[in-house]
Amino acid sequence: MRGAQQQQPAWIDSIQRLSLPDQLTSRLRQAIIHGALPPGTRLLENDLAAKFSVSRTTLREAFRTLQMEGLVEAQPNRGCFVTRITRQDLHEIYSLRALLEGYAVEIVTRQASDPEIEALEALVQQTLAAANAGDFARATELDFSWHQKIWELSNHQRLYQILNSMSSQIRLYLTINAKLHKELIESVTDHPQIMAAIRRRDGRSAVPLIQRHICEARRILEEFALKQKRNEA
Amino acid sequence: MRGAQQQQPAWIDSIQRLSLPDQLTSRLRQAIIHGALPPGTRLLENDLAAKFSVSRTTLREAFRTLQMEGLVEAQPNRGCFVTRITRQDLHEIYSLRALLEGYAVEIVTRQASDPEIEALEALVQQTLAAANAGDFARATELDFSWHQKIWELSNHQRLYQILNSMSSQIRLYLTINAKLHKELIESVTDHPQIMAAIRRRDGRSAVPLIQRHICEARRILEEFALKQKRNEA
DNA sequence: TATGATATGATTGTCGACAATTATACAAAA
DNA sequence: TTTTGTATAATTGTCGACAATCATATCATA
Numbered sequence A, B: 001m002r003g004a005q006q007q008q009p010a011w012i013d014s015i016q017r018l019s020l021p022d023q024l025t026s027r028l029r030q031a032i033i034h035g036a037l038p039p040g041t042r043l044l045e046n047d048l049a050a051k052f053s054v055s056r057t058t059l060r061e062a063f064r065t066l067q068m069e070g071l072v073e074a075q076p077n078r079g080c081f082v083t084r085i086t087r088q089d090l091h092e093i094y095s096l097r098a099l100l101e102g103y104a105v106e107i108v109t110r111q112a113s114d115p116e117i118e119a120l121e122a123l124v125q126q127t128l129a130a131a132n133a134g135d136f137a138r139a140t141e142l143d144f145s146w147h148q149k150i151w152e153l154s155n156h157q158r159l160y161q162i163l164n165s166m167s168s169q170i171r172l173y174l175t176i177n178a179k180l181h182k183e184l185i186e187s188v189t190d191h192p193q194i195m196a197a198i199r200r201r202d203g204r205s206a207v208p209l210i211q212r213h214i215c216e217a218r219r220i221l222e223e224f225a226l227k228q229k230r231n232e233a
Numbered sequence C: 001t002a003t004g005a006t007a008t009g010a011t012t013g014t015c016g017a018c019a020a021t022t023a024t025a026c027a028a029a030a
Numbered sequence D: 001t002t003t004t005g006t007a008t009a010a011t012t013g014t015c016g017a018c019a020a021t022c023a024t025a026t027c028a029t030a
Helices: A020-033 A045-053 A056-069 A085-112 A114-132 A136-153 A157-175 A179-199 A203-232 B020-033 B045-052 B057-071 B087-113 B114-132 B135-152 B157-176 B178-199 B205-233
Strands: A072-075 A079-082 B072-076 B078-084
Touching: A020 A045, A020 A157, A045 A056, A056 A072, A056 A079, A056 B057, A085 A136, A085 A157, A085 A179, A085 A203, A085 B087, A085 B157, A085 B178, A114 A136, A114 A179, A114 A203, A136 A157, A136 A179, A157 A179, A157 B087, A157 B157, A179 A203, B020 B045, B020 B057, B020 B157, B045 B135, B057 B072, B078 B114, B087 B135, B087 B157, B087 B178, B087 B205, B114 B178, B135 B157, B135 B178, B157 B178, B178 B205
Parallel strands: none
Antiparallel strands: A072 A079, B072 B078
16 A cells, blocks of 8 residues: 655665565456456366465565555455456545545646657557557557556655556456447547647646546446446447 | 455345464554554564464465565564554655545445445544543544544545555554653544535545644644654754 | 684574365155 | 256365575685
8 A cells, every 4th residue: 555665775675575475466457457357257276376376375465555546356255256346436436536536646747857748659659659549458558557647756656556456347347348348549639638738737727627527437437337238228 | 455245135144254374464453553562573483472372374365465465574584563653654654645535525425325424423522521530541542443433434445445554554653652652632623524524525625624633633643753853863 | 902712592483284165976856 | 857966076265385585604715
C-alpha cells in the first residue's frame, strides 16, 4: 500500500532484491491485466505453482496481495478467482477516479517541471501516432502510460497507488471485450487539449477537462455494458 | 480491497467463517491501532506466531494484508515493523481524506435515509457527552465511529475502504503521543454544525464544513509534529 | 585503535507433507 | 424423476522442517 521509500540522497539508488512472492505477484498481475487469465478464471494453486515453479505457500502470498489490489477474489475453502468487474464496480471506480485524477492534474500543473511536462507531451504524440496507424493495442498501452505518468508526477504515493490499482481493475474489464479498446481510444483526441492546459499551468481548465475526459470514458463503458445486457436478454 | 458482496435476497445473510489469517489480521490490526504494538516495533515471527498459537505461514499471510493496509512495513530478509507515520505521510493522508470524505458527505446528504442520519446524530451526542465527562479515550473512539459511519453510509465500498485504512494510519500516529487525543477532541464541537447541514440535506454547506474540520485536525497534528521536532533539536 | 576476516546464533524465506474441507460420482429411496 | 445419502477424488488450509540470509561476537592484522 505504501512503498517503503525513505528520503535518501538521490544518487543512492539501492539495488532491490525482489522477493519471490513479489516477483510472482507482478507476473500474475500482468497475466491478469493482459487477459491471459480472464475474469472468472479459477486459479488452481497446484497448477499455477507448478507453472511458475514455486511452492503453494509462495503463490498464496501473491494471491493475498492481488486480493488487496482487487484483481483476485478469494472464496473460503474454494480458492481464488480472477475478479469479475460489475457495473457497480465501474461506477465506484470512475466516480473516484474523476475525483482523484482531477486532484493529480491540479498538483501536476502546479509542481511538475518543464521537462516532466514535455515527457507527458511526448506520450500523447506517441499515442496519437499509434492510434492513427491503427495499432489499437499499442495505443491503449500508451494511453494508460500517459494517465499513469500524471499520477506519478503528482508525487503523492497514496494517490498514485490508488489510481494505479483502480486502473488495473478497469483493464480487467476491458479484457473481456476487446471491441471496447477501439471505442475508448477515440477519446485520446482529448489529450492534446488537456496537455495544452497543463503546459499553460492552467489548473482551472485542466482539472475539469480531465474530469470530463474520464466521465466520457465511463459513458462509453456503461453504454457498452447496457448493450451487452440487452443482448443477454 | 473489495468485499465479495453479491446481490442476494436481503434475508439471506450467509454465515461467514473467518479464515485463520483473517482473524489474525484483525487481532494484529487492533493491537497496532490501540498502541499495544507501537510504531517501529519489530514483529518477530516466532514470538508472535507462538503468542497467537498459529504457524508462521499463517502469520505471514496476515503480515501481507497489514502491509497493503500500510500498518506494517517489510524489509526484505529483515522482517516486519509497525509503520512509523512521517510528516509526509500525514500530508498525503489528510489531503486525500479531505477530498474523499468531502465526497462521502456529499453522497450522504443526497442518499442517506432519515433514520440513518439520526444514527449519525446519536453518535455526535455520545461523543460530546464523553468529551464533557473527560473520558477522552472513549470520546476519540466515538469520534472515529462518527466519521466511519459517514463513510459507510456513502454506500461506496472503495471509498469506505480507502478512508478506513487511512484512518488506521492516523490512529497509528496518535498512539505515540497520547496528549494529542485531548487536543483533537476539542474539534468535536464542529460535528453538530456539520450534522445540521446534513440534516438539512444541504451538501453545499456540509462538504466545505467537513473539509475545514479535517484541515483543522491536520493543522493540530502538524503543529504538534513541529513542536516535537523542535524538542529534538 | 581501527579495520577486516571468521565463526556462531538468530531470523526470515521456501518448501513439501498432512489435515480439513469441498466437489463429484453413484447408488438408494421417495 | 427427483431427492437424499455415501464414498471417493480433488483442492484448500495449516503446519513444521530445512535452506538462505542477516546480525553479532571474537579474533587477527595493519
